Amino acid sequence: MSTNITFGNFKGGTGKTTNSVLISYHLARKGYKTLLVDLDPQANATSLLLKTAQNENNEAISFPKTLMTAISEDDLSSIVTPILSNLFLLPGFADFTSYPLFLEKKFPHTQKDRIFFLKELIGPLESKYDFIIFDVPPTLSTYTDSSIVASDYIVIVLQTQERSLVGAEAFIQYAQELYDTYSSKVNFDITGILPVLLKNTSPVDQTILEQSKQKFGSENLFENVVRNMERVKRYDLIGITNPDDTHKRDMHDLRLHNLYSTITDELLEKIKK
Numbered sequence: 001m002s003t004n005i006t007f008g009n010f011k012g013g014t015g016k017t018t019n020s021v022l023i024s025y026h027l028a029r030k031g032y033k034t035l036l037v038d039l040d041p042q043a044n045a046t047s048l049l050l051k052t053a054q055n056e057n058n059e060a061i062s063f064p065k066t067l068m069t070a071i072s073e074d075d076l077s078s079i080v081t082p083i084l085s086n087l088f089l090l091p092g093f094a095d096f097t098s099y100p101l102f103l104e105k106k107f108p109h110t111q112k113d114r115i116f117f118l119k120e121l122i123g124p125l126e127s128k129y130d131f132i133i134f135d136v137p138p139t140l141s142t143y144t145d146s147s148i149v150a151s152d153y154i155v156i157v158l159q160t161q162e163r164s165l166v167g168a169e170a171f172i173q174y175a176q177e178l179y180d181t182y183s184s185k186v187n188f189d190i191t192g193i194l195p196v197l198l199k200n201t202s203p204v205d206q207t208i209l210e211q212s213k214q215k216f217g218s219e220n221l222f223e224n225v226v227r228n229m230e231r232v233k234r235y236d237l238i239g240i241t242n243p244d245d246t247h248k249r250d251m252h253d254l255r256l257h258n259l260y261s262t263i264t265d266e267l268l269e270k271i272k273k
Contacts, residue, residue, distance in 0.1 A: 001126050001127060002035070002125070002126040002127075002128075002129040002130060002131055002132045003130065003131050003132075003152050003153065003271060004122070004126070004131075004132045004133075004134065004150055004151045004152045004153070005131065005132070005133050005134065005151060005152065005153045005154070005155060005191070006134040006136060006147045006148055006150075006151040006153075006154045006155070006188075007019060007020035007023075007133065007134070007135055007136070007154075007155050007157055008136055008138075008144065008147075008148075008154060008155070008156060008157070008171050008175075009138060009156055009157050009158065009159075009164060009167045009168050009171055010138050010139070010140065010167035010168075010170045010171050010174075011138055011159070011163050011164040011166070011167030011168070012137075012138040013138075013159070014138070014157045014158065014159040014164050014167070014196060015157055015159060015196045015226065015232070016135065016136075016138065016157040017040070017044045017045045017048070017135050018048070018232055018235070018236065019155075019157050019194060019196070019226065020036065020045060020133050020134075020135040020155075020157075021036065021045050021048050021049060021135070021240070022232075022235075022240070022260045023133070023260065023263065023264050023267065024036045024087060024131070024133045025052075025084075025087060025240055025260070026257070026260050026261050026263075026264040027086075027130070027131050027133075027264055028084060028085065028086035028087035029086075029261070030261075030264065031086065032086065032130040032131050033086050033088075033128070033129045033130045033131075034086060034087050034088065034129060034130065034131045034132075034133065035080065035088045035089070035090060035125065035128075035129045035131070035132045035133070036049065036087070036088070036089050036090070036133045036135065037090040037122070037132060037133065037134045037135070037147075038067075038089065038090060038091055038092035038135050039092065039096075039118075039134055039135060039136045039137070039143045039146070039147055040092055040135055040136060040137040040143070041092060041093075041094060041096045041097045041099075041137065041143075042092070042137065043091065043092035043093060043094070043096075044135075044236075045089075045092065045135040046089060046091040046092045046093075047236075048235065048236060048239065048240070049083050049087075049089050049091075049239075050083075050089075050091075050239075051237075051238060051239030051240075052083060052084070052235075052239035052240040053083045053084065053239075054239065055238070055239045055240070055241070055242070055248075056084055056242060061081060063079065063081070063091065063093075064078075064079075065078065065079060066079075066093040066095050066096075067079060067090065067091060067092060067093050067095070067096050068093065068095045068096055068098060068099065068102065071099070071102070071121065072102070074121065076090060076121050076122065076124075076125060077124065077125060079091065080125070088129070099142065099143070100114075100141070100142045100143075103117060103142060112182070114142060114146075115142070115145045115146055115149055115182075116146075116149055116182075116185065117146070118146035118147070118150055119146070119149055119150040122150050134147040134150070134151060138167065140174060144174075145178065148175055148178050148186075148188065149178060149182060149185070149186050149188075151188045152187065152188055152189070153188060153189055153190070153191040153271060154171075154175055154188060154189070154190045154191065155190075155191060155192055155193075155194055155267070156168045156171060156172065156190065156192070156193040156194065157194050157196060158193050158194065158195050158196065158208075158212060159195075159196045159197075160195060160196065160197050160202075160204065160205035160208040160209060161204070161208060162208065164208075165208055165211060165212060165215075168193065168212075168216075169215065172190060172216075175188070175190065190220070191267070191270045191271060192220060192221065192222050192266075192267070192270050193212065193216055193220055193221050193222065194221075194222045194226065194263070195209060195212065195221060195222065195225045195226065196225075196226040197225060197226065197227050209221075209225075222263060222266055222267075222270075223266060224259065224262050224263045224266055226259070226263070227259075230252075231252045231253060231255075231256045232256065241253045243257040
């Protein structure tokens with residue numbers, strides 16, 4: 001059975017999508033069969049992985065149907081898309097904005113059934129993957145609720161700014177409320193808080209990191225920190241560069257991939273504990 005992980009924060013622009021994609025990428029490189037589920041209607045994770053696949057295979061990927069069509073047919077497997085060896089994508093589309101309305105029509109009398117519907121749809125896929133990673137929008141929404149209750153673990157992506165810290169606190173508190181409400185049907189835990197620095201040497205970054213340690217406990221923060229790397233922003237434009245491709249990679253790629261390989265190892269260790 002798969003281990004399901006949500007990457008979250010109620011503050012947008014914290015690097016949540018980029019980190020969920022890069023950690024999925026490195027789980028796959030370490031031999032784990034990994035499915036990334038893009039639950040954000042903006043579909044940024046989908047865009048990043050499609051560019052990555054095109055870089056690797058020199059051909060564009062087309063889809064026979066959209067995610068909402070697959071959901072309405074109760075068959076997510078029909079749209080699972082291979083990206084690289086061991087890495088698969090459940091792609092997001094603009095029409096996924098209609099998902100909450102779809103659930104209201106399908107379950108007009110019960111919020112509980114709406115929230116747990118995705119968990120039921122994901123169920124048949126869990127035996128096929130080692131990890132299922134959820135990327136969600138930075139909103140209190142049906143998308144986030146559905147992802148949290150379908151997860152075993154939550155990683156909070158914390159950018160070193162005050163609003164991100166507040167968003168992280170709010171996300172943790174909200175997850176706890178969901179756990180308390182549906183304790184007989186869920187079993188998830190916060191496995192760690194991944195810091196993302198705005199500036200490597202900024203006093204503000206260090207202040208937010210210290211506040212985070214005080215609020216959440218230093219043992220709950222990842223030891224490895226994502227620093228402000230321009231290469232991460234470049235990936236959003238061109239896709240992830242394969243570190244084994246000597247013709248396309250450079251020292252910045254190698255440094256970034258080494259970092260995310262280490263962060264992925266730390267995540268695996270936290271899950272074991």
